[in-house]
Amino acid sequence: MAVQRKRPEELRSHRWYGVHDLRSFGHRSRTLQMGFAREDFAGKPVIGIINTWSDINPCHYHFKQRVEEVKRGVWQAGGFPLELPAITLAEPFQKPTTMMYRNLLAMDAEELLRSYPVDGAVLMGGCDKTTPALIMGATSANLPAIFLPAGPMLRGNWHGEFLGSGTDSWKYWAELRAGTISERDWKEVEEGIARSPGHCMVMGTASTMTSVAETLGLTLPGAASIPAADANHGRMAAASGRRIVDMVWEDIKPRDLLTAAAFDNAIVTIHALSGSTNALIHLIAMAGRAGIALRLERFDELSRTTPVLANIRPAGVHLMEDFYYAGGLRALLAQVADALALDCRTVNGCTLGENIAGARIYKPDVIRTRAAALSPSGGLAVLRGNLAPDGAVIKPTAAEPRLLRHIGPAVVFRNYDDMASRIDDEALAIDESSVVVLQNAGPLGAGMPEWGQLPIPKKLLRKGVRDMVRISDARMSGTSYGACVLHVAPESYVGGALAFVRDGDLVELDVAARRLELHVSGAELARRRASWQSPAPRFQRGFGALYARHVTQADKGCDFDFLEGVAPTPEPDIH
Numbered sequence: 001m002a003v004q005r006k007r008p009e010e011l012r013s014h015r016w017y018g019v020h021d022l023r024s025f026g027h028r029s030r031t032l033q034m035g036f037a038r039e040d041f042a043g044k045p046v047i048g049i050i051n052t053w054s055d056i057n058p059c060h061y062h063f064k065q066r067v068e069e070v071k072r073g074v075w076q077a078g079g080f081p082l083e084l085p086a087i088t089l090a091e092p093f094q095k096p097t098t099m100m101y102r103n104l105l106a107m108d109a110e111e112l113l114r115s116y117p118v119d120g121a122v123l124m125g126g127c128d129k130t131t132p133a134l135i136m137g138a139t140s141a142n143l144p145a146i147f148l149p150a151g152p153m154l155r156g157n158w159h160g161e162f163l164g165s166g167t168d169s170w171k172y173w174a175e176l177r178a179g180t181i182s183e184r185d186w187k188e189v190e191e192g193i194a195r196s197p198g199h200c201m202v203m204g205t206a207s208t209m210t211s212v213a214e215t216l217g218l219t220l221p222g223a224a225s226i227p228a229a230d231a232n233h234g235r236m237a238a239a240s241g242r243r244i245v246d247m248v249w250e251d252i253k254p255r256d257l258l259t260a261a262a263f264d265n266a267i268v269t270i271h272a273l274s275g276s277t278n279a280l281i282h283l284i285a286m287a288g289r290a291g292i293a294l295r296l297e298r299f300d301e302l303s304r305t306t307p308v309l310a311n312i313r314p315a316g317v318h319l320m321e322d323f324y325y326a327g328g329l330r331a332l333l334a335q336v337a338d339a340l341a342l343d344c345r346t347v348n349g350c351t352l353g354e355n356i357a358g359a360r361i362y363k364p365d366v367i368r369t370r371a372a373a374l375s376p377s378g379g380l381a382v383l384r385g386n387l388a389p390d391g392a393v394i395k396p397t398a399a400e401p402r403l404l405r406h407i408g409p410a411v412v413f414r415n416y417d418d419m420a421s422r423i424d425d426e427a428l429a430i431d432e433s434s435v436v437v438l439q440n441a442g443p444l445g446a447g448m449p450e451w452g453q454l455p456i457p458k459k460l461l462r463k464g465v466r467d468m469v470r471i472s473d474a475r476m477s478g479t480s481y482g483a484c485v486l487h488v489a490p491e492s493y494v495g496g497a498l499a500f501v502r503d504g505d506l507v508e509l510d511v512a513a514r515r516l517e518l519h520v521s522g523a524e525l526a527r528r529r530a531s532w533q534s535p536a537p538r539f540q541r542g543f544g545a546l547y548a549r550h551v552t553q554a555d556k557g558c559d560f561d562f563l564e565g566v567a568p569t570p571e572p573d574i575h
Contacts, residue, residue, distance in 0.1 A: 005249040008043035012143070015574050016117035017041060023574055027117070041080040045248040047241070048118035049074075049081055050109050050134060052125050054088035059127035059150055059206065062197035062228055066237045070122050070148065073241020079120075079248070081241065084112045091128045091206075097449035099475065102129040102136075102282075103551070103560050104543060106289075109137025115572055118143060120248040122240055126150025126199045126228075128478075131209035132282035135218065139254040139289040140563065144247040146347045147218040148240045149210035151228035152320035153198030163193045164202040164313040166479020170453060177424075178461035198228025201320040203312040204478030208275035209282060211329050215269040217257040217346030221355040225328030227321050247347060255566070258290040261341035265352065267299055268339050271306035271378025272332055274315035274397045276478025277486050280380065285557030291566040296382045296391045296555055300514065302339075303378030308397055309335055309368045314481035315379055315397035318366045326363035334359040335369055383485065385516040386525070387471070387497050387507065390489035390555045396511050399483035400467040404511040406483075407519075408435040408469060409504050415440045416451055424458045432460055435469045435507040439498055440535070442473035442491025443551050443558050452476030452486040469509055471516070473498055473554070485509065485516060487554040493535055494553075500528040 009018060016027045031041055049070055053063035067083055074081035086108045089098040113121055121141075123134040126149050138145040156163030172189050175181045199206035210224040220240055226233045263283065270279045280299055287294035309332055312318050323329075333340065333356045342353025361367045368374060375397050383392045396404055411430045413419035419438055422428055430436075436454045440446060451474040456465055470484045473491035490496035497518060501507070506519035518525070539545045550560040557564075 006251060011045060011248070012119050013046040013117040018043070045079045045119040045245050046117050047074045047079045047081045047244055047248070048113055048116060048121045049083045050086050050112060050121055050123050051083050052086050052088045052105070052127075052130050052134070054090065056093050057088045057090035057127060058194070058197065059091070059199040060088065060124070060197070063124055063150070066148070066234065067124065069234050069237035070124070070241040073238035074245060076238070077242040077245035079245035082116070082118070084116065086112060089127060089129045089133065096447045098129045099449065099558065100447035100547060102133045103547070103563070105130065105133035106136040106140075106563070109134050110140045113138065113141035113143050114569065120144035120244045121146075122244050123147045124150070126206055126210055128199070128205040128209070128278070129282075131206070131213055132286055135213060135254070135286050136289045136559070139258060139286065142253050142255050144244065144252055145218070145254055146220070146240050146244045146247060147213045148237055149213060149219060149224045150206075151198050151226050151230070151233050152201040152207055153194060154196040154227060154229055155201060155319050155321050156193040156195060158189050158192045162319060163189065164319050164479070165194055165200040166204055166477050167202045167314040167481065168193060170480055174456065174461055174466065177458050196229040200479050202314060202479045203273055203275055203310060203320070205276040205278040206478070207320050208270060208273060208279045208478055211269055211273060211275070212266045212279060212283065214329055215266045215333065215352070216262050217344055217352060218254070220348055221346070222328055222330050225320070225324045227324055243348060250349070252347060252349070255290050257345055257347070258287070258292070259344065260292050262344045263287050263292060263294055264298070264302065265340050265344060267302045268306050268336055269333065271303050271380060272308060272336050273310045273312070274308045274374070274379025274395065277380060277393045277395050278475055278478055280393055281475070281487065281554055281558055284555070285559040288557055288559055288564040289566075299380060300382040303380055306336065306339060306378040307370055307373035308375040308379050309370070309373055311366055311368060311374055314479060315395065316374060322363065322366045326366035327359060327361045330356045330359035331361045332367050335361070335367070381511050381514060383511070383514050383516040387501070387516045387518045388488045389497065390553065392485050392488045392516055394483070394485050394511060398481035403467060403469050403483035403509070405509065406435070406469050407506055407508045408433045410435050410437045410501050410507050412437045412439065412501050412503050416446065419454065423455055426459055428457060430457055430460070432463070432465045432468060435471060435509075437498070437501050437507070438470070438472035438474060439492040439501070442488070442493055443553060444538070444548060445473065445491055445493030448473075448475050448554070448558060450475050450477045450480070452484045453480035453482055454484070469507070471498070471507065483509070489553045489555045491553065495529065495532060495534065497525065499532060500525055
């Protein structure tokens with residue numbers, strides 16, 4: 001069946017460039033001022049390339065080159081490329097947390113696309129929050145868009161051992177604190193763990209979210225698995241540039257692809273990958289921009305029937321470079337095809353089923369079949385109980401199995417500074433049966449940083465303890481591991497039950513039963529609640545003040561309340 005194509009005068013950019021009036025004269029003359037010829041842009045789709053490159057973002061350090069390859073593809077297909085720099089979210093550097101600025105990038109992307117003469121967009125991202133932010137903004141703008149994932153970096157190396165960014169950082173930091181490796185060893189790990197451009201090469205938030213973008217149909221098939229340094233990555237960039245031009249003519253927009261079935265596909269993917277716990281928050285926010293109310297329960301429902309097939313750190317042993325050689329995301333999706341809505345459309349004009357047809361596994365220990373799954377159920381579990389009435393999340397595959405059902409006395413820290421000042425105090429009343437609790441680390445309490453993998457006290461590390469039950473309203477890096485309960489909602493800062501936990505209270509975790517309970521009577525909790533005082537606002541001005549007034553809780557995706565949904569925004573007045 002022939003694809004319906006727009007006429008040049010139907011292009012959105014025609015309002016800027018194609019009208020015979022003084023304002024269009026200004027648009028054309030200023031474009032000519034930059035050295036472009038009239039035939040470069042007249043009657044052609046204008047493609048905005050949202051580039052999150054920055055000198056402070058090592059995950060996107062190759063984007064200076066990739067943007068030129070995207071432009072080459074756009075020119076080849078008969079489009080007019082315009083690079084539009086956007087705020088970068090550099091996970092290792094930006095404080096207090098990139099999570100606080102995810103919504104700022106989403107607004108940046110949305111307004112860039114709406115306010116300029118753009119017919120379609122290439123979204124260049126990959127570092128953790130960048131992927132959901134760009135997709136959120138593009139979904140709200142709802143112009144034809146294709147996502148270009150940054151790709152994972154190459155494997156790290158230390159003394160012939162492969163290293164995974166984040167995961168092995170936490171591992172060897174614990175060993176250094178325990179005294180089992182030297183300062184020289186630690187320095188060598190530091191120098192060998194990140195060896196190329198690209199995002200983390202474990203199944204952290206970056207690889208989880210770019211895989212989600214591909215499953216949702218927003219990238220070219222196979223794009224999310226290609227390492228950043230591989231020549232195929234540059235070819236994929238050019239191909240994305242070519243494809244977006246046709247997408248404009250065919251008028252394929254994000255909300256055409258982002259259906260409820262597509263989000264179910266993404267959830268299945270997250271579980272099969274044993275992906276990052278952060279994905280729950282981001283996917284809920286992304287779905288909200290498409291007008292879809294995604295419930296935490298949906299993650300749990302699909303978790304129970306989805307096996308973990310990706311043997312990738314932190315839940316497995318391999319790295320993303322191995323995953324690519326093993327067949328990549330297409331090969332994994334082919335193994336769970338029976339759980340996917342294969343008729344979902346994608347940016348290349350084909351269905352998801354067509355895109356994964358014929359995909360094969362080349363390294364069966366990296367990508368498992370259902371018969372050899374790492375776990376019969378998915379990589380994430382949603383918990384509820386009197387300690388988390390609106391939900392919390394744990395990654396069971398990254399925890400020591402003995403801790404998945406546990407009751408222990410709480411050791412409570414009021415905030416991160418309190419924890420940092422006392423956790424290694426030899427006098428601290430804590431042992432391996434204790435439950436470490438961190439308060440005031442949620443969306444409003446601290447911007448929801450990745451503090452959830454709370455450190456194990458040195459005195460317990462020296463005894464050989466490497467995992468404990470840890471509970472907070474914070475997030476955890478997708479590269480992290482351990483029996484860490486995260487995203488407790490409502491957060492303690494707004495008077496959630498976590499605020500009322502006291503030292504010595506018994507806390508029960510039962511992952512199989514999906515339960516998180518504080519063994520304190522309702523009357524005692526009510527007494528503690530009555531004496532609780534709301535903390536003073538953290539921000540008095542700027543983006544922080546806007547954030548504090550409008551951010552939602554973790555179970556709602558931490559989006560801004562005024563950006564959720566699909567309420568129309570008028571096109572800009574060009575007069």
